[in-house]
Amino acid sequence: MRIFIDSANIEEIREINSMGFLDGVTTNPSLVAKEKRNYRQVIQEICAIVNGPISAEVIGTDYESMVREAEELAKIHPNVVIKIPLTEDGLKAISTLRDMDISTNATLVFSANQALLAARAGASFVSPFIGRVDDIGNDGLFLLQDMLSIFDQYMIDTEVIAASIRHPMHVVEAAKMGSHIATIPYNIIKQMVKHPLTDAGIEKFLADWKQNSQK
Ligand code: E4P
DSSP: OEEEEEOOOHHHHHHHHTTTOOOEEEOOHHHHHHHTSOHHHHHHHHHHHOOSOEEEEOOOOSHHHHHHHHHHHHTTOTTEEEEEESSHHHHHHHHHHHHTTOOEEEEEEOSHHHHHHHHHHTOSEEEEBHHHHHHTTSOHHHHHHHHHHHHHHTTOOOEEEEBSOOSHHHHHHHHHHTOSEEEEOHHHHHHHHOOHHHHHHHHHHHHHHHHHHTO
């Protein structure tokens, strides 16, 4: 499973990228707004740091503005993938952008049917928001499993990005199911690195080493 970071914070992205496992980045309007910076500039800087798909979302909700914004965002860098919300206009935009050879990531996907339609319309990626499904008392991982088996059944080449990840076990479960990608917030990536037995092990090794070197 490929690992993306779900962040628009340059320091976070730089730090995680330096560990050598980062395959891409997803942003969304809320994440970019938190940075209080120019949108295009943020995307440009991310593209200069990470060599992989970088998702940038359109703000417009009608077909024409989605396509117009997508064309502008796609000019920033060849790695830019356009995030399009899953609506009727969104599906139309995904299909037009596919014909223009612009990669898309269908976002705000909450059902297997939405994922199937996005794939048939030509989305390069679909992003089921598993944490937000859990939030309303349903099972986000169940939704992810449904999508993966449908895509597998028909050998659909749209890649599934497990999104809205809320804890490290979401990542483990997504990987066990065969999700192509998980996009993970900075703090959860940090939790994935850490293990108390690793810390305790290092402490013990160092203490033993010091004792021995005093002899
Ligand atoms: C995915 O691409 C989205 O940016 C993100 O995962 C949404 O997560 P949230 O539900 O924590 O906002």
